Amino acid sequence: MEPTRDELDLDRSQVKKAALALQAFLKSTTSTQKLFLNEGQPISLLFTLWKIPKKEQTIRIPLPSGLRTESGEVCLFTRDEPKMTSEQTVTFYKRLLTERGVKNVTEVIPFRVLKTEYKPFEAKRRLLGNFDLFLSDARIRRRLPSHIGKHFYDKKKAPLSVDLESKHMARDLERLIQGTTLTVSMKGSCCMARVAHSGMTADEMVDNIVATVNTVSTKLDMKGRNIKSIHLKSQTSAALPIYTSDLSHITLMEEVMKQASLKKGAQKRKRDNENTEVPGDVTKEIEDDQDTEEEEIPQLVPIETPTKKPKQMDVPKKGLKKAPKPSPGKGLKKTVKDKKLAKKTPKVTSRGQKIKA
Numbered sequence: 504m505e506p507t508r509d510e511l512d513l514d515r516s517q518v519k520k521a522a523l524a525l526q527a528f529l530k531s532t533t534s535t536q537k538l539f540l541n542e543g544q545p546i547s548l549l550f551t552l553w554k555i556p557k558k559e560q561t562i563r564i565p566l567p568s569g570l571r572t573e574s575g576e577v578c579l580f581t582r583d584e585p586k587m588t589s590e591q592t593v594t595f596y597k598r599l600l601t602e603r604g605v606k607n608v609t610e611v612i613p614f615r616v617l618k619t620e621y622k623p624f625e626a627k628r629r630l631l632g633n634f635d636l637f638l639s640d641a642r643i644r645r646r647l648p649s650h651i652g653k654h655f656y657d658k659k660k661a662p663l664s665v666d667l668e669s670k671h672m673a674r675d676l677e678r679l680i681q682g683t684t685l686t687v688s689m690k691g692s693c694c695m696a697r698v699a700h701s702g703m704t705a706d707e708m709v710d711n712i713v714a715t716v717n718t719v720s721t722k723l724d725m726k727g728r729n730i731k732s733i734h735l736k737s738q739t740s741a742a743l744p745i746y747t748s749d750l751s752h753i754t755l756m757e758e759v760m761k762q763a764s765l766k767k768g769a770q771k772r773k774r775d776n777e778n779t780e781v782p783g784d785v786t787k788e789i790e791d792d793q794d795t796e797e798e799e800i801p802q803l804v805p806i807e808t809p810t811k812k813p814k815q816m817d818v819p820k821k822g823l824k825k826a827p828k829p830s831p832g833k834g835l836k837k838t839v840k841d842k843k844l845a846k847k848t849p850k851v852t853s854r855g856q857k858i859k860a
Contacts, residue, residue: 511720511730513713513746521735521743522708528740529701544701546708548715549734549742550685552692556724560687564718568707569681570700571607571635577680578610578634580617580662582643589613603673607680610634614643617650627652636680637662659686685719701737712745
């Protein structure tokens with residue numbers, strides 16, 4: 504049975520009930536003044552998976568209703584244009600965005616300025632707090648992590664890559680700015696994506712939730728349906744359930760894993776057979792050699808046994824001759840005693856007289 508990667512069937516009435524309950528909770532916990540100040544309080548979807556993913560994935564999700572309010576700040580990191588100063592680079596890209604009709608980008612920072620002015624730790628923290636979303640030129644995307652620091656990734660504000668040379672740059676930027684992203688990590692089975700804010704109506708929230716769930720269910724890079732449950736929550740509220748899968752997903756995933764293991768085993772056996780296969784000519788020669796060996800019957804030849812005993816060497820009656828003993832003292836050198844003793848040197852006294860030894 505091949506798994507289907509179709510969209511999940513959400514109950515829109517249940518989703519709307521959860522959205523209305525969440526709005527009522529936010530109104531009851533904040534006063535009118537605080538609610539006006541916290542109009543853009545984020546509302547997120549919490550996805551719980553059956554299995555922890557084996558690799559990280561970032562899913563970009565376009566939304567029917569934009570998340571960014573008019574007060575939202577968007578920063579764009581660009582590359583350093585050749586033969587231009589930093590000020591000229593900023594002017595060049597701002598003019599390019601205006602010509603393409605992009606109005607949501609509020610700040611442009613060239614890569615040279617990022618390396619010099621935002622090198623201290625406190626400058627990076629201020630930069631992180633001043634903007635809601637960060638975009639980066641695709642040509643410098645891989646060079647950014649060593650210059651922006653880990654806090655951008657801890658706060659889920661890692662710059663999103665965009666192709667500034669594309670013909671559809673305005674459309675791509677609009678989807679990124681008004682859309683959302685879901686980061687699926689290998690550290691756990693839960694992941695969260697921002698889908699709305701407290702200033703939206705219930706219908707706008709429902710449309711964004713349905714679009715997010717449909718996109719995630721189709722783009723999630725895992726075999727079978729791996730979404731266990733989905734909850735809706737704000738920063739201070741409890742998680743309200745809007746979807747819970749049944750146990751049929753477990754059996755479906757087991758079938759998928761079983762088919763994958765069988766397919767892997769078949770491919771391994773095929774590789775082993777290909778490696779152990781012998782060419783046809785060689786097999787034919789081997790068979791011919793086996794036939795000739797079977798037809799030829801070797802003849803048994805008796806081994807001749809010797810009838811005569813081998814001759815023994817004659818030993819003389821007198822026996823073996825003994826080696827002559829060396830005569831005593833013959834051939835020996837004279838000892839030191841036969842030599843004369845060396846004369847001793849005379850000793851000299853203090854008065855100069857010699858004393859015989």
